[in-house]
Amino acid sequence: MRFFRTPVPQDSPTRRPLKSHNYEKDESTSPVKRKVKADELGPYKGFNSSITSIFEDSSSARIDCCSISCCGILQYDYNRYVLHHKRPATFKNSFFQHIAVPLTFFASAGYAAVYIPNRAVNQIVCTALLFMSLFWIIGGCLQSTHKRANLRMDILKRLKYGIGFARQRDYSFDEIDVDQTEGNTFCAHRFCGIYPSDFPEEIDESENEKEVKLDFCGKLSRFYSLLCCGKIFSKQIQLCGACALSQEGRELDALVSPEKRRFDYITFQPFVDYFNGIRKLRNENNGKLLDHYAALSKLSRIILKSLAAIFIGLILYVGLLAPRHFHWSNLLVFAATFLQAFFVLYFVHWHWNRLDISLDAVIKYFACGFVLTTTTAIFFELAETVLMQLTALLIMKMSPHIDNAYEYNGFGMGFSVSDFNPHSFYTAAASSSDYKKAFGRKHPIIAGIFIFFSAYFVAALVEEACKYFGFKMVEHPDFMTEEELTKAAEYGVPEGYEDEDRFEFGGGLECISGLDCIDSYDSYDACNNDDERITENKNDKEKDDGLKIDTGGESSHDRKQHDFQMKPVELVDAPPRTLQSIASSVTIAMVSVALGFACCENLIYIFLYNGSSLSLEIAVLVSRSLFPIHPLCAAIQSIGVCKRHIENDKSIGLGRILFPAIMLHGSYDFTIMMLNFVSQLTVNGNGNGNTMLICNILALIFSVSFVFVGVFYYVRKSHQQMARIEELDKSRNFVGAKSVSTNLV
Structure with a gap:
């Protein structure tokens, strides 16, 4: 990549291919320009x-x-x-x-x-x-x-x-x-x-x-x-x-270049600064929990400390303030919701695959699912729900009268505010929710279509896509090749900042990558030209004017200048990883995201939607724990991800990765929602007294059936895939996956 030392004329701006990733200084090659149609120009x-x-x-x-x-x-x-x-x-x-x-x-x-x-x-x-x-x-x-x-x-x-x-x-x-x-x-x-x-x-x-x-x-x-x-x-x-x-x-x-971008979000701690500890555990086949905790990155420790602070704050809140609607029993349910997710993670990761993927990675993927995936899914589900509600309102306005609740206003079907009859309204519905039920009794087919779209597109599609992209959002050295790790280690970490607090929030180095730092707030010298290292000639002003350290909230006159160099890191030897180990890591990572998402969703269902009584909270927690549809769908997604990135099947796109999980999740939700709709019709008087009991029994049967089908599908496909990956491991003339570029994150 070539940089100019003088300003480029305005009529010929510097352009580079966006995704070339050619970081060598090769001036002989130049990209071929294709002619662009006039309607593509802007x-x-x-x-x-x-x-x-x-x-x-x-x-x-x-x-x-x-x-x-x-x-x-x-x-x-x-x-x-x-x-x-x-x-x-x-x-x-x-x-x-x-x-x-x-x-x-x-x-x-x-x-x-x-x-x-x-x-x-x-x-x-x-x-x-x-x-x-x-x-x-x-x-x-x-x-x-x-x-x-x-x-x-x-x-x-x-x-x-x-x-x-x-x-x-x-x-x-x-x-x-x-x-x-x-x-x-x-x-x-x-x-x-x-x-x-x-x-x-x-x-x-x-x-x-x-x-x-x-x-x-x-x-x-x-x-x-x-x-x-x-x-x-x-x-x-x-x-x-x-x-x-x-x-x-x-x-x-x-x-x-990639080696300069190998660091965690939030803390900006370089991967190689903490990944040596993880490699050492694998080399020693060490399964001790305390040793794995000692190898955690700064970000994972912050996540664990934040969770502990939340529990301590709730304990103080309940013990000191004694709120009316949140007691010690509710706090135990809150803790049990997390323990349920940790219990599944114990078997999925720690008991069977603790050395395939690090505890550090599992914590980050779980936190991403709990915070980022959940908030993103809520936003898009809310947007789709509003759109569907508007569509439903339009259809209801255009539908025949329901107990005289509709009246024609001269411009189309709609509610007449001036001629509104409260008595006729309450004969059809006592609230907006009851009004929808009244419309459902009159037009069950239309209601069924809306339930279908709510199950497959609002819930299944959005949540499965968000869980997949939650997995993509986290970049972790567990999924980096040996070559990528070697380059990152050769680039190194900042020298002279080995103390534990250098990656805390808000403090740190101003410029360490060799990239020019054009700062619109304070102009200062570039780190160096053409990615060369800073020389030891500190008296040469044009070569090295010194580098600044920015501590976040400090003003410019408080910033201290330090001479600075990158310190290469020597990678600790670690046993080469097989493709089977990487495939297991992918599954565990995606299941961790799904468990974080499910944990947050369970808290919402327990304390926001069903927080009226302790017995109801426990019932919701038990029922949602017995049917782990989110981690199961994530495991099914991992089959497609491994097939694309490990088996190198480029015909596998996002649709083929998500489709089986969407079908299982959507069918599960659609069956439960449809049976609930039928039972609600019974409550309003359209049916005998046993219909609601029959619907509940059918809901339980279908829930168990869908979970069984999902487990059977995953086990069968996973065994077939592991057999193919094992053949790939045997067919290669090297030990492990040192030269396999999985490009997973």
């Missing part, structure tokens, strides 16, 4: 891929998923760290800014509303405090948008001018011209914005390269982009900057 915005290209490249699935999850916070922190090596604010500062201050305003407003006797003063104070809280929240959002827009501008400068330009002191960073305006960059990261289309003018493509086959998510993304960025409007609707973060992540992924 205003060039400086990037090598369009902002609408999210989920179109399966190799960028991790970046795309992280750009959507948690409003893109993880991906923004990752992009910022890769480009500038700045860590996010400390947890203490984030808690104070985003939680403590707004809650203080709200609490003060509530206190004033209760204890200020003068009505006029009461209203003035309460209104002022509420507005202050609102302005604080809006200001925080604007500040976040400003930071993201500045980072986007820095990436554009890096793409266009390269490393050499950063060392030219005659130019001001604020005066650098890029291919889009500040308005475009801010629009890309607003809560809701309209961004102009930015298809690249030139598309790098080899002569023999065929059209990329899009999976289901890619086709949905392409359909959405055509709707929002078509020939007529040429605009892209932006929500929370997800597409922009993904675009920026793809650019950095192509610019920065």
Whole structure:
């Protein structure tokens, strides 16, 4: 990859193939340009891929998923760290800014509303405090948008001018011209914005390269982009900057070599800094729990400490405050929900496969399923549910009258507010839920169709896809080849920062990757040109001006400068891994994500939907524990993942990976929901008294049957696959999987 030492003319911006991953300095090769049709052209915005290209490249699935999850916070922190090596604010500062201050305003407003006797003063104070809280929240959002827009501008400068330009002191960073305006960059990261289309003018493509086959998510993304960025409007609707973060992540992924990006999210701890401990355990065949805990990464320890802090906080909450609706018995149910998931993990991982995949990886995958996968699934399920509710409302308005609850308003079928008869309404339904039941009794076929879509598309499709992408979101050294680990070890870790706290929240190195750090806030020297190491000649100003350390919340004048070098790490010898071991690791990782998702979902069902009594909470926990449909479907998904990445069957796409799990999950949900619908009709008087009991018995029979079918399908397919993988291990003339590129994460 070649960088310019002088500014490139405005009419010939630097362009690179986005996914070439050719990190050697080879100037003889140049990508072949294909001619682009006129309708493919659009205003060039400086990037090598369009902002609408999210989920179109399966190799960028991790970046795309992280750009959507948690409003893109993880991906923004990752992009910022890769480009500038700045860590996010400390947890203490984030808690104070985003939680403590707004809650203080709200609490003060509530206190004033209760204890200020003068009505006029009461209203003035309460209104002022509420507005202050609102302005604080809006200001925080604007500040976040400003930071993201500045980072986007820095990436554009890096793409266009390269490393050499950063060392030219005659130019001001604020005066650098890029291919889009500040308005475009801010629009890309607003809560809701309209961004102009930015298809690249030139598309790098080899002569023999065929059209990329899009999976289901890619086709949905392409359909959405055509709707929002078509020939007529040429605009892209932006929500929370997800597409922009993904675009920026793809650019950095192509610019920065992989060994420089081998670190954990949140803590940014390099893989090789802790993976040697895991390799040592495998080499010694050590199965002691304390030794495995000692080999955990900083992120896994933070996860475990956070879980322990939650339990301690609940114990203090129950013991000191004695709330009316949450007692010690409820706390035991809360703990039992986690223990149920840990019990399954004990057998799936620790009892049978503790050395195939590390405890560190299992903790991270479980946490990803519990937090990221669940929140993402809830968001998309909510969006689909709202769409289906609107469709159902439209159909109900167009349907015949139900007990005179509908009236014609002159423009179509709808509810007449002015002529509304409460008596006729309550004869059909006492609430919106009962009204749906009344409609279901009148039109059971239409209700069955909606139940079908709710089971297969709202629940099964969304949840299975989110669990799969939850597995893709986590990058762990357990799934790296020996060659990739060797390169990461040769690149090394920061020298002189071996203490335990260097990877805590909010502190760390400013620049360690050799990548030029064009910082729009404080201009400073580049780390070095063309990825060369810093020389020992500290008196030569042009070669080494020193490197800065950024501690998150510190101001620029508080930053200390340190001389800095990367320290290579020597990998500990470890027994070579077979393909069978890697396949088992894939299954355990995907099951861990599913168990984290199921654990969080169980908590929601137990305490939000059925928290009226302790007996009902226990019944829900037991029933959901006896039918582990989520981990079973994840194990079925792992068969397709192993077939694609380990058996190297490229005909296996996302659809073939998800389809068996969606069919099992959807059929399970559809049967339960349909039987529940029939039983609810009986409650309202359409049937004999035994129908509800019969429906419950049938629901139990079908649940057991579906679980049995799923287990039988997985065991049969898994045994067949392991036999094929064993033949692959025997057919190769090497020991283990040192040269197998699984490309799993």
